[in-house]
Amino acid sequence: MTKCCKPFTTNPLTKNKMNQDKNNSTLPSFFHSLPLTPSHSPIIGLSPMDDITDLPFREICKEFGADLLITEFIASEALNRDAEKSFRKMRFTPKQRPIGIQIFGADEEELLRCLEIVEQAEPDFIDINWGCPVRKVAGKGAGSGILQDIPKMLRITAALVKHSHLPVTVKTRLGYSTDSMMITDFAEALQDTGIAALSIHGRTKTQMYSGTADWTMIGKVKNNPRMHIPIFGNGDITTATQAVENKNRYGVDGILIGRGAIGNPWIFEQCQRVLRGEPEREITVAERVDVCRRHLHAAVAFKGERTAIFEMRKHYGAYFKGLFNFKPFRLALVSTPTLEETLAVLDRIKEHYNTLP
Numbered sequence: 001m002t003k004c005c006k007p008f009t010t011n012p013l014t015k016n017k018m019n020q021d022k023n024n025s026t027l028p029s030f031f032h033s034l035p036l037t038p039s040h041s042p043i044i045g046l047s048p049m050d051d052i053t054d055l056p057f058r059e060i061c062k063e064f065g066a067d068l069l070i071t072e073f074i075a076s077e078a079l080n081r082d083a084e085k086s087f088r089k090m091r092f093t094p095k096q097r098p099i100g101i102q103i104f105g106a107d108e109e110e111l112l113r114c115l116e117i118v119e120q121a122e123p124d125f126i127d128i129n130w131g132c133p134v135r136k137v138a139g140k141g142a143g144s145g146i147l148q149d150i151p152k153m154l155r156i157t158a159a160l161v162k163h164s165h166l167p168v169t170v171k172t173r174l175g176y177s178t179d180s181m182m183i184t185d186f187a188e189a190l191q192d193t194g195i196a197a198l199s200i201h202g203r204t205k206t207q208m209y210s211g212t213a214d215w216t217m218i219g220k221v222k223n224n225p226r227m228h229i230p231i232f233g234n235g236d237i238t239t240a241t242q243a244v245e246n247k248n249r250y251g252v253d254g255i256l257i258g259r260g261a262i263g264n265p266w267i268f269e270q271c272q273r274v275l276r277g278e279p280e281r282e283i284t285v286a287e288r289v290d291v292c293r294r295h296l297h298a299a300v301a302f303k304g305e306r307t308a309i310f311e312m313r314k315h316y317g318a319y320f321k322g323l324f325n326f327k328p329f330r331l332a333l334v335s336t337p338t339l340e341e342t343l344a345v346l347d348r349i350k351e352h353y354n355t356l357p
């Protein structure tokens, strides 16, 4: 048996390759194929982020109402050579469904070979990363590097769809650069490969993370009458109001929130509130401390104290963003080497800010 990621529950979808609409609801068929209970549109999901959206963080986002989760990206070649860390990235809990496992790579054979391994983890769908701009990925033709060779991207995507027993989705960017072929030119061809949904980050590869995400291009794809698969918009959503405004303006079926969820898993709950027409609620310092503490405990349980203490340092600044004179606490959080000491700092934060006038 392959390592580690045997599912906790049986996925009823494994044999049910899906793109037909089986009922008359207005939700796109891909959503019917998922164990979703959406009473609303759009679907608000957590955007995959390497070294951030691991199992413990996803669990917390789910708890606060994220409709859809996707793992961090996982190198096909690392899965094929049995790399322990990559197998760990595929793990998820039953509560995290519907969840996609995201894979990346530039080599068609490696990508096809890892399909079986990914399918054994029984996610609800497999997401292909055609969007990562970082040099070590894109420079090898994977991630958004492939946007320089659209025919290759289409060929590999079609092959993965053909050989997968699960729905395959794609997450990509607007294009390689503004001089090259843009998403509005190739979205239909991507759809024709048989993918179940398309997520678009509103930047080009060459933009990396600079400037602002261009949602008008995402809207153009969504409003192309020939597009029928769900379109997820992504980029720069940091508040629930923005998420709902973008849904209304661009008509997307779903929204993926990445950086806006770091240290702020409440953003999903706030989105649900705003979608129901309720006001956002204030998140107290005590609540921030409690959720951060639970996140820390879950991280320790998942990856061990040493690694968890180190990796959690990426989250603290965001959990306590905006607190007056927070610097000494932040310094303490990023330098304490043990769980016990970190918990003591968190207690001090709670006490200090709760007793402020």
Ligand SMILES: Cc1cc2nc3c(=O)[nH]c(=O)nc-3n(C[C@H](O)[C@H](O)[C@H](O)COP(=O)(O)O)c2cc1C
Pocket: 047, 048, 049, 050, 051, 052, 071, 072, 073, 102, 129, 131, 132, 171, 201, 234, 235, 236, 237, 256, 257, 258, 259, 260
């Ligand atoms: C630290 C970090 C890691 C990321 N890792 C991934 C990844 O593994 N897979 C992926 O598709 N996108 C990845 N992204 C891109 C995000 O999913 C998202 O597309 C991008 O950050 C824009 O959305 P946002 O403005 O809501 O963050 C990453 C982004 C960041 C900041």
